[in-house]
Structure formats: C-alpha cells, structure tokens
Amino acid sequence: MSDVLVRASGLRVHFGDVRAVDGVDLEVRRGETLGLVGESGCGKSTLGNALLRLVEPSDGTVEFDGLDVTAAGRRELRALRRRTAMIFQDPYASLDPRRTVAESIGEPLAIHGLHKGRTARRARVGELMEVVGLNPDHGGRYPHEFSGGQRQRVGIARALAGEPEFVVCDEPIASLDVSVQAQVVNLLVRLQREFGLTYLFVSHDLAAVRQVADRVAVMYLGRVVELGAGVSVSSAPAHPYTEALVSAVPVPEPTRERTRQRIVLRGDVPSPADPPSGCRFRTRCPKAFEPCPDHDPVLQPTGPEQAAACHLHGVTDL
Amino acid sequence: MTTPLLAVDDLHVAFRTRRGPARVVNGLSFELHPGRTLAVVGESGSGKSVSSLALLGLLPGTAQVRGSAIFDGDELIGRSEEELRKVRGAGIGVVFQDPMTSLNPVLTIERQIGEALRAHEKVSDDGIRSRAAELLTEVGIPDASARLRAFPHQLSGGMRQRVMIAIALAGNPKVLIADEATTALDVTVQAQILELIERLQDEHGMGVVWITHDLGVVAGIADHVVVMYAGRCVEEGAVDELFGRPAHPYTRGLLGALPVVDDPRPARERDELVTMPGLPPDPAALPPGCAFHPRCPVRADARCATEPPPLAPVPGSAAAHRAATFYAVGGVSSGE
Incomplete structure (x- = not known):
C-alpha cells in the first residue's frame, strides 16, 4: 500500500480565461493532514474541489489510491465518492433547510446503500450525531434550529456517514466565532485520530492550519509556491510570499505584535486571467531580481521536507 | 488625564421583539482620548457593533437607547437625526466591515467621496475633484485621478476599504470608528490597512x-x-495588562481558544485548544446573575447565578484594569 493516498499531477482548472489552478503537483499522504493556505482567489478551494472531481480539471490527472479519478467512469466515480467527503465553510448553505438534520445526515447512507433498513439507518444516524457531539434526540430538528457551530457538526456528521478515507475540509471554521472555532478544530483532530482519516484542510487562516496540519502547502495565483512540514513553513519560510503571509498574521501578544517586523506587500494580487510572466509573485515580491520576469520557477527542495518555487534557491524554469 | 474625546456612560440598547425586549447592550461605559486606540472586543451578539451604531443614531426605530455619550462636550444620545448627521463625518467617521455594501455600486468613487465632502463644506466641483484625489492619495491609492472615475466593482476589496477610509476622513473627524474594518480582507491586505490607519492616526491625532x-x-x-460579553464590559484594561494578566474567565477562555501560529511544536504534539462549552446567551433571555455563569469554568459560588458581578478593579493590578467577576484570576476570592 503506497503511503500516498491522493496525487495531483500537472493539474489545471481553467474557467474561461481564469486560470484558477494552473499547474499543480501535490501529494496527500495516507493519514496526514495537509494544510492548504492562501488568500482569496489563489485557487485553493478549486484545487480541493478538483481532487474530489467536483470540478472537471482542464488538464493533468488526479489519482486516488492508485486509481485515475480524472478518467473514472460513472460507476468507479460513485465508489470513489463513498471513500471521499467534503466539509464546507457554511453548513447553512450546504444543508437543505427543509430537511431534518437526521435526514441530511442519513442521505449519504441511502445513496451508497449503507446500513439498510429504517432501524439500522436511524441507529447509524444517532451514532454519527453522538460522534460529533450532538444530542441524537435532536435529529428531528431543522438546520435553522441550530447554532453555527452545531450546524457545522451536522455537516461533519454527514461527511462521515459513508466512512470516508479522505476528507476535504474547505474553510470549515471561517464563519464561526473564536470560541466555537476551537471546538470544531478539536473535534476534527479527534475524529482524524479515531478514524484514521486523511485531511486536506483548506483555509486562509495560517494559525488554524498550523494547529491541525502535519504539512502545509502555500498557494499563490493558481500555483503551490511552497510545501513543507508545518513547523518549517511557518518558522523558516523559504518563499518570499510565505514570509509575507506569516508576518501578516497578527499574534495575540502585545509586546511581540508591536515590535515584530511585518512585511507589508505592495499592490494587489494580479488577475488570474492574466498572471505575470515568469514568477507570478514577482510584481509584489520584495526580493525580485533579474531572472524573475523570464523564468517560471519550479518547486525545488530547499531543505528536508521543504520545497519552494523561487529563484532565490537556484534559477529554474518550468 | 486629558478630557476624553468620547465618553460613553451606562449605555443600554434594547430591541422590541415578539418574545419581549432583547437586551443587547447592558450598561456599557468607556472613554476615548485623542490619539489613542480603544479596542472593543467580543464575539457575534456581544453588542459591540450595536453600541457604536447607537452612538451614531444608526439603529432602527425598534431600538430603545438609554444612557449617555458625550462627544467633544456634546451629548449624542437623544439628538435629532439632522444634528447627528453633522456629527457623523465631521466629528466621527465610520468604516464598516464590508465596503461592497457600504458603497453605492452605481456611483463613481468621485461622486461618493464628493457627497461626503459636500456634507461638510461648500466646495466647487473642481475643488471636490482635487480634494477627492488628495484623499485617495492619502489612503495609498495610486493613480488617484483615474481611480476617481472607477465604480466600486472595478476595485479590489482592499482598494474599496481604502475608499471607505477616504470617505470617513473627508470631514476631518476627531474620532474614527472601525467596525470589523479588516475582517473581510485577506491578512496581507489587512496588514496594509492596519499600517494605513496607524499612519493616519499619527498624522491627524484621531482617536480610534x-x-x-x-x-x-x-x-x-x-x-x-x-472585552464585551452579553452586552456588558466583562473586562477592561491597558493592552499589556489585559493580555498579560487576563482576569475574567471569559477573557482567559477567548485567549486560550486561539491557535498560536508560531508555536514550534508540530500539530500532532500540540495540546487541544481551550474551549468554552455552550453558546453566548440569547439577549431576549439573559440568565440571572452573571451572564457568563452557565459557561464559566470557575463558577464556584451560588452568587454567580443570582447577583451580577460589578466591574471592579482587579486586585493587585493597575487601577484601569477592571473585571466583572467574583473570581478574578489573581484576585482575592480565587477560591483556592
């Protein structure tokens, strides 16, 4: 059994002119949490969707456990769907407001023909609710009767229903209050350990990503610009964009926060429909030099368990 | 101590609802001094935004506002709409979270800054154009005269928030209220806006x-x-004091709930985040006693459920450090 569960190779997802994902090679290892960070519009959610083939790639392949997802037929895809799941940012938008939460949580069971029969299904739904910290007696309630944090628990229970191996968590805590975020983060970590899940944890929040992820991939304008162990990426970033991102995350300690060197990037992110030539970050990079406009950097090793797409570590060209 | 620019005293806001009054702000007091920054912190529903809207007279008719807010020597609460309009902008500028809903999508940036300028002074069209361009340059928007002709959707989120700040500055306000002004922005853009507001504050001496x-x-x-919880200030103090020696169990819970970005330990070796059970209370059904007691990890006393703890100095701390709890950490009655 390979230790790689999901592998993207040369993956591109274009929407018309917009190159949301534009040449990504990435592996998710069995049992790990890979954090995927980046700012709005960098393509991180699209990449997460493409790994589950919820959007069609324009080019490249995705393999799941050795199987080519991009070439899978309808039947293979259905089998695959049971082994994967998604947790969304806003469970209010992803749950059907006219169905009870027990119906929503039980739906994947019906689709995949699991726990057949009413009693078995009801028991399984109750079990799932308990696992995520909801009172199973509340299965007959509707989404609007729950708080944001509880709705996210419903979304998680639904995601776990088919006993998936790989779960894409797409900004799972972004719309929750701080004290509720902590509850959901702890729950996700506990569930991973209990069920041996593999996570792709997509978030704009680097501090949250560091709390859960073994490795972290940083995206900018459709590309992974840095990849490495969580500790290395945040304490010794190898790409100037990661450096700026880490320095911009406010730290809740006044003396440190006031004295810390913050790298303030100039200008806006260029349009993904018309990315700069060469390195995409060069127009805002405080360290840009001669090769940057002409050579498109390749992700290259910069240390043990760390790689960056930056000419500072030796000029490369894609 | 200087006279405060803005002094809020015992502010109460309630909304009429079918289930009875929803008490959203319950006796909030604070002072803001020139050139200083006061942070009002809280989670959704804590009353932090409603209290600023109340000062500005921007709440709907279902709101009942009591208490006092003295701005620059004048009472704001109970003033007429027309009088408050003069205060907004010229006296107090506001920047909200989402510039896309605060800006009018069908008007150019010039029209919108112009409106704010005209509200405060009589200026010619040419005068407006040059003053608007000046303001855009001041908030760090390059190529200002071209940007004046742009519509909001043609600008990035960060640029739109800069426009909102330019509008807030149009009347040379003494106080700037930033209500979740960087929440919708990416962190690198947030860093830009924080830097900008700090610079403007230095240059204009505004209270923020x-x-x-x-x-x-x-x-x-x-x-x-x-720090606000259920419409009350549960703890206040100088920033170093409050972060260094948080006294209220709620403040301690909030700080413990935050993941630390530069904790050197890998994720698998970290402790779980500190969580507080349950949810903030419904403002239409506030618990008796201390509103935090149903979620409080300390809660060692029958008093907590019957008597609201006063906002009192934290024993052994600087005078300005106060907490509304019978169990201030480091305090006399820590129960140990």
Missing part, C-alpha cells in the same frame, strides 16, 4: 475605536481594551 473579534489585531494596535 476599533471594534473587532480578532485578538491578534487588538494586540498590535490597541492602547486600551474593552
């Missing part, structure tokens, strides 16, 4: 009220911090 849920932002910019 920064309303936010983000304790990281607060740590970097605030002089004084007010």
Whole structure:
C-alpha cells in the first residue's frame, strides 16, 4: 500500500480565461493532514474541489489510491465518492433547510446503500450525531434550529456517514466565532485520530492550519509556491510570499505584535486571467531580481521536507 | 488625564421583539482620548457593533437607547437625526466591515467621496475633484485621478476599504470608528490597512475605536481594551495588562481558544485548544446573575447565578484594569 493516498499531477482548472489552478503537483499522504493556505482567489478551494472531481480539471490527472479519478467512469466515480467527503465553510448553505438534520445526515447512507433498513439507518444516524457531539434526540430538528457551530457538526456528521478515507475540509471554521472555532478544530483532530482519516484542510487562516496540519502547502495565483512540514513553513519560510503571509498574521501578544517586523506587500494580487510572466509573485515580491520576469520557477527542495518555487534557491524554469 | 474625546456612560440598547425586549447592550461605559486606540472586543451578539451604531443614531426605530455619550462636550444620545448627521463625518467617521455594501455600486468613487465632502463644506466641483484625489492619495491609492472615475466593482476589496477610509476622513473627524474594518480582507491586505490607519492616526491625532473579534489585531494596535460579553464590559484594561494578566474567565477562555501560529511544536504534539462549552446567551433571555455563569469554568459560588458581578478593579493590578467577576484570576476570592 503506497503511503500516498491522493496525487495531483500537472493539474489545471481553467474557467474561461481564469486560470484558477494552473499547474499543480501535490501529494496527500495516507493519514496526514495537509494544510492548504492562501488568500482569496489563489485557487485553493478549486484545487480541493478538483481532487474530489467536483470540478472537471482542464488538464493533468488526479489519482486516488492508485486509481485515475480524472478518467473514472460513472460507476468507479460513485465508489470513489463513498471513500471521499467534503466539509464546507457554511453548513447553512450546504444543508437543505427543509430537511431534518437526521435526514441530511442519513442521505449519504441511502445513496451508497449503507446500513439498510429504517432501524439500522436511524441507529447509524444517532451514532454519527453522538460522534460529533450532538444530542441524537435532536435529529428531528431543522438546520435553522441550530447554532453555527452545531450546524457545522451536522455537516461533519454527514461527511462521515459513508466512512470516508479522505476528507476535504474547505474553510470549515471561517464563519464561526473564536470560541466555537476551537471546538470544531478539536473535534476534527479527534475524529482524524479515531478514524484514521486523511485531511486536506483548506483555509486562509495560517494559525488554524498550523494547529491541525502535519504539512502545509502555500498557494499563490493558481500555483503551490511552497510545501513543507508545518513547523518549517511557518518558522523558516523559504518563499518570499510565505514570509509575507506569516508576518501578516497578527499574534495575540502585545509586546511581540508591536515590535515584530511585518512585511507589508505592495499592490494587489494580479488577475488570474492574466498572471505575470515568469514568477507570478514577482510584481509584489520584495526580493525580485533579474531572472524573475523570464523564468517560471519550479518547486525545488530547499531543505528536508521543504520545497519552494523561487529563484532565490537556484534559477529554474518550468 | 486629558478630557476624553468620547465618553460613553451606562449605555443600554434594547430591541422590541415578539418574545419581549432583547437586551443587547447592558450598561456599557468607556472613554476615548485623542490619539489613542480603544479596542472593543467580543464575539457575534456581544453588542459591540450595536453600541457604536447607537452612538451614531444608526439603529432602527425598534431600538430603545438609554444612557449617555458625550462627544467633544456634546451629548449624542437623544439628538435629532439632522444634528447627528453633522456629527457623523465631521466629528466621527465610520468604516464598516464590508465596503461592497457600504458603497453605492452605481456611483463613481468621485461622486461618493464628493457627497461626503459636500456634507461638510461648500466646495466647487473642481475643488471636490482635487480634494477627492488628495484623499485617495492619502489612503495609498495610486493613480488617484483615474481611480476617481472607477465604480466600486472595478476595485479590489482592499482598494474599496481604502475608499471607505477616504470617505470617513473627508470631514476631518476627531474620532474614527472601525467596525470589523479588516475582517473581510485577506491578512496581507489587512496588514496594509492596519499600517494605513496607524499612519493616519499619527498624522491627524484621531482617536480610534476599533471594534473587532480578532485578538491578534487588538494586540498590535490597541492602547486600551474593552472585552464585551452579553452586552456588558466583562473586562477592561491597558493592552499589556489585559493580555498579560487576563482576569475574567471569559477573557482567559477567548485567549486560550486561539491557535498560536508560531508555536514550534508540530500539530500532532500540540495540546487541544481551550474551549468554552455552550453558546453566548440569547439577549431576549439573559440568565440571572452573571451572564457568563452557565459557561464559566470557575463558577464556584451560588452568587454567580443570582447577583451580577460589578466591574471592579482587579486586585493587585493597575487601577484601569477592571473585571466583572467574583473570581478574578489573581484576585482575592480565587477560591483556592
């Protein structure tokens, strides 16, 4: 059994002119949490969707456990769907407001023909609710009767229903209050350990990503610009964009926060429909030099368990 | 101590609802001094935004506002709409979270800044154009005269928020209220806006009220911090004091709930985040006694459920450090 569960190779997802994902090679290892960070519009959610083939790639392949997802037929895809799941940012938008939460949580069971029969299904739904910290007696309630944090628990229970191996968590805590975020983060970590899940944890929040992820991939304008162990990426970033991102995350300690060197990037992110030539970050990079406009950097090793797409570590060209 | 620019005293806001009054702000007091930054921190529903809207007279008719808010010597509460309009902008500028809903999508940036300028002074069209361009340059928008002809959707989120700040500055306000002004922005853009507001504050000597849920932002910019829970200030103090020696169990819970970005341990070796059970109370059904007691990890006393703890000095701390709890950490009655 390979230790790689999901592998993207040369993956591109274009929407018309917009190159949301534009040449990504990435592996998710069995049992790990890979954090995927980046700012709005960098393509991180699209990449997460493409790994589950919820959007069609324009080019490249995705393999799941050795199987080519991009070439899978309808039947293979259905089998695959049971082994994967998604947790969304806003469970209010992803749950059907006219169905009870027990119906929503039980739906994947019906689709995949699991726990057949009413009693078995009801028991399984109750079990799932308990696992995520909801009172199973509340299965007959509707989404609007729950708080944001509880709705996210419903979304998680639904995601776990088919006993998936790989779960894409797409900004799972972004719309929750701080004290509720902590509850959901702890729950996700506990569930991973209990069920041996593999996570792709997509978030704009680097501090949250560091709390859960073994490795972290940083995206900018459709590309992974840095990849490495969580500790290395945040304490010794190898790409100037990661450096700026880490320095911009406010730290809740006044003396440190006031004295810390913050790298303030100039200008806006260029349009993904018309990315700069060469390195995409060069127009805002405080360290840009001669090769940057002409050579498109390749992700290259910069240390043990760390790689960056930056000419500072030796000029490369894609 | 200087006279405060803005002094809020015992502010109460309630909304009429079918289930009875929803008490959203319950006796809030604070002072803001020139050139200083006051951070008001809280989670959704804590009353932090409603209290600033109440000062500005921007709440709907179902709101009942009591208490006092003295701005620059004048009472704001109970003033007429027309009088308050003069205060807004010229006296107090406001920047809200989402510039896309605060800006009018069908008007150019010039029209919108122009409106704000005209509200405060009589100026010619040419005068407006040059003053608007000046303001855009001041908030760091390059190529200002071309940007004046742009519509909001043609600008990025960060640029739109800069436009909102330019509009807030149009009347040379003495106080700037930033209500979750960077919440919708990416962190690198947030860093730009924080830097901008700090510079403007240095140049203009404005007092800034920064309303936010983000304790990281607060740590970097605030002089004084007010932590709100269920419409009350549960703890306040100088920023170093409050972060260094948080006394209220709620403040301690909030700080413990935050993941630390530069904790050197890998994820698998970290402790779980500190969580508080349950949810903030419904403002239409506040619990008796201390509103935090149903979620409080300390809660060792029958008093907690019957008697609301007063906002009192934290024993052994600087005078300005106060907490509304019978169990201030480090306090006399820590129960140990």
